[in-house]
Amino acid sequence: MTSPKRIGKIEFGLLSPKDIRKMSVRKIIWADTYDDDGFPYPQGLMDLNLGVIDPGLRCKTCDNRAGDCPGHFGHIELAKPVVHVGYTRLIRKLLRVTCKICSRLLLSPEEIKKILGPVDEFSDELITEKDIKKERICPHCGEQQLKINFEKPTTFSEVWTEEGRKTEHKLTPADIRARLEKIPDEDLRLLGINPVVARPEWTILTVLPVPPVTMRPSIILENGQRSEDDLTHKLVDIIRINQRFKENQDAGAPQLIIEDLWELLQYHVTTYLDNEVAGCPPARHRSGRPLKTLSQRLKGKEGRFRGSLSGKRVNFSARTVISPDPNLSIGEVGIPLAIANEMTLPIRVTQFNIEELRRYVLNGPERPTIRSPCGANYAIRPDNRRMRLSDANLETVAEMLEPGWTVERQLKEADIVLFNRQPSLHRMSIMAHRVVVMDGKTFRLNPAVCPPYNADFDGDEMNLHIPQTEEARAEAEILVSVQANILSPRTGGPIIGGIHDHISGIFLLTHTIRHFHKEDTLYLTQHLPIEHLPEPDRIDDDGNPLWTNKQVFSLVLPDDLNMLFQASSCQNCETCKREMCENDAFVRIVAGNLITGTIDKKGIGAFDGQILHRIIRQHGMKRAARFIDDVTKLSIRGIMLEGFSFGIDDEDLTKTEYGQIDEVLNGALGDVERRIKIYNEGQLEPMPGRTLEETLEMQIMQVLGKARDRTGEIAGRHLGLSNSAVVMAVSGARGSMLNLTQMAGCLGQQSVRGERIVRGYDERTLPHFKKGDRGADAHGFIKNSYKSGLTPTEFFFHAIGGREGLVDTAVRTSQSGYLQRRMINALQDLKVAYDGSVRTTGGRIIQFTYGEDGTDPARSAFGDPVDVKGIVENVLKEEV
Amino acid sequence: MSTTFNVLQHIMVPDHEIMSEEEVSDLLSTYQITHEQLPKIYHDDPAVKTIEAAIGDVVRIVRVSQTAGRAESYRLVVKRPKK
Secondary structure: OOOOOOOOOOOOOOOOHHHHHHHOOOEOOOOOOEOOOOOEOOOOOOOHHHOOOOOOOEOOOOOOEOOOOOOOOEEEEEEEEEEOHHHHHHHHHHHHHEOOOOOOEOOOHHHHHHHHOOOOOOOOOOOOHHHOOOOOEOOOOOOEOOEEEEEOOOEEEEEEEEOOEEEEEEEOHHHHHHHHHHOOHHHHHHOOOOOOOOOHHHHEEEEEEEOOHHHOOOEEOOOOOEEOOHHHHHHHHHHHHHHHHHHHHHOOOOHHHHHHHHHHHHHHHHHHHOOOOOOOOOOEOOOOOEOOOHHHHHOOOOOHHHHHHOOOOOOOEEEEEEEEOOOOOOOEEEEEHHHHHHOEEEEEOOOOOHHHHHHHHHHOOOOOOOOOOOOEEEEEOOOOOEEEOOOOOHHHHHHHOOEOEEEEEEOOOOOEEEEEOOOOOOHHHEEEEEEEEEOOOOEEEOHHHHHHHOOOOOOOEEEEEOOOOHHHHHHHHHHHEHHHHOEOOOOOOEOOOEOOHHHHHHHHHHOOOOEEOHHHHHHHHOOOOOOOOOOOOEEOOOOOEEEEHHHHHHOOOOOOOOEEEEOOOOOOOOOOOHHHOOOOOEEEEEOOEEEEOOOOHHHHEOOOOHHHHHHHHHHHHHHHHHHHHHHHHHHHHHHHHHOOOOOHHHHOOOHHHHHHHHHHHHHHHHHHHHHHHHHHOOOOOOOOOOOHHHHHHHHHHHHHHHHHHHHHHHHHHHOOOOOHHHHHHHHOOOOOHHHHHHHHHOOEEOEEOOEEOOOOEOOEOOOOOOOOOOOOHHHOEEOOOOOOOOOHHHHHHHHHHHHHHHHHHHHHHHHHHHHHHHHHHHHOOOEEOOOOOEEOOOOOEEEOOHHHOOOOHHHOEOOEOOOHHHHHHHHHOOOO | OOOOOOHHHOOOOOEEEEOOHHHHHHHHHHHOOOHHHOOEEEOOOHHHHHHOOOOOOEEEEEEEEOOOEEEEEEEEEEOOOOO
């Protein structure tokens, strides 16, 4: 490989008319492209000197065929100069800072010295537009300056007041060019312009480069018709007008017509360069679609920079829908046979693996079932010739195979691949998995790795990439593998762990003490990698051994684990009853045995799995990955033991509760009425810093909020742990008691921007209410629940409140997406050097020690290098 | 209007001090960098004005850090570009 070259400097300049003519291979004068025989017109837009795109023809400039010819520029001589839209701001600035007569900078040498300061080593200052007062008198020739007006997109004019009237005189591009030509080089340098590479008059075009045909190829439609590129269309327009302009000029047409044509030419050149300029109607295709001209090719997400250079599509990648498979390990990914057959990785033939590779070659490109050994799709000879394997040549190629060849073998079990889901917001969005070839057409993954990818299975698709070199595979395994990414560098805690049913399942399994017969115990543990059941807890009356649910769970724990923590179902009582907790929320693990407590979100959840975190610290990532595999399998058995479902009748309450709910709501409504009455009578005391209305609103919101919570409590009292929704809410698997309140009790106040709904008609929200009604139901309080059903007005208010939520999410995602983009652009090249400092690629220091403390959050215990509390707890087996 | 109080005495302003030449050369050699690779601070920064550091000086900034307790950083005083 050649050594990389360092870029010394980059110079940006303008193309001078001389440069344009010099690089041009042909002057273009005809607007036509192809003649009737389909042959390019000489001196037309598809002239053979500009390069070839049709197969069989040869380029007249470089004599290459289509594909080899890079294309060559031509040029158009414009009848009159026109302004280049991209430089209008520069032109405006230059017109404003220079004299209209002598074109010198409007500052005397003394003034220049004053602005730039003494000419010493620090002086790299430039003169700006602000340094020059408007409409002053030229210090060089004494001419009174006029105000320069700029009108988008390309019109410049001089404005002055004559006898109290404003007069305007339009400057033609030719006038402007004449002025710019006269600006002396020294004055330009003071403005920060290097006159050698960018004379300002070159921003006014007198000659237009015609890009090579290779960058604006015409395509032949199915009906044999040619369809030209947008750029060609635009160039046709320019040449037509230019031609007409010249004819009129030669014929001595009246000034008015000349001006019109000049403006038309300006319009076409403007839209050719940029078709999205403000104040200029975009040029359109016959179908009405705006043309994609030069600037549009480069700009934006799908433009050349962001779309074609920073983001390119790659080989050795696959994409399909994902679906869950809890039987896979978290570090595995299921791949459809069709994809495994298509994707390859190159293996170099050596004397040690030649027999194995020969077998792959003999197996050929068709692998019939997921059990059959993998084959190979290509063999590459030592001279880099690639041979596609087919049934016809398998044996010959296998015969020829010898060290020096490379075989592209198909994907097989345990190959390492990179798995990715967009948007790739953090490093866990791409992780390395091991391949499992499967039937079906989807990628399969363990649902426990959904959180880092933020994936679900409602139709999500994911991408898969195959590292092609030994180095890349090693890196993928060591740095990118799933087990290396269980801890998130954001919080330092685990991000992979049980979700949804895993949590409900482990909660149901471990809650309180239950006993299982051998049959059930084996059913629960059948997928665990254990050899023996522990000693049974006790023997029942018939002499059968019984195991407790906590014993079953303890099977997946390492033997030396000692932990104490409060489960997610902890009610935060004032004095903790610890082991005697009536919710069984005090988790105590001694020597790998769960003594008391229920395992739930806090124990094994994806974002705050404490047990998981402790296992990582004590036993490392490998054991932690096994723990996740075991615990998810166990919890799924746990949930399947009894089944878990939710239906509409799970929201049913008894008459007593409905009566109580009504009572609470009516009480609250009465309270609201009473407060409104006090307000109307002028008796309301305003709260400090609030108006009367605000005080009333706050009181009403408070009363109604409390009422809703009361209904929730009433419903919650009736719905116990026999209710699936309660189990999910208490264990932290999904949903909250608030969701349950809204389903069974009362939906509560709907709000827009944190306030009751006030918008709608004059002094009322809906025509169903009286004007000025401040009552609860007139401003979006919903007495009903999802179960009981909403009244029409309630339904409407609910839709209003719901819409706000949707808009919020839409705005949030777009804003945070842009923030992320800017952040990545700013940080992408920073790295932590070996001395712990954060540096740019140029070696400039950003932080002297990474994060000021040089700590990797994923390898620290809440910021400390050693988890002292955890270690002491582990030894003492007691809380500290 | 000129302010008479010292910004360095404000609770949220970290300590700034000018480093001696030996200290600077030590710093540059430990990190194996040149002056230009140091982080910058403008000459008209209120703290820089208070300690009367000149352009080209290196300022040591010692701040109380949430993560490390005490964190040192070093900045090169440069002229503020126009605008």
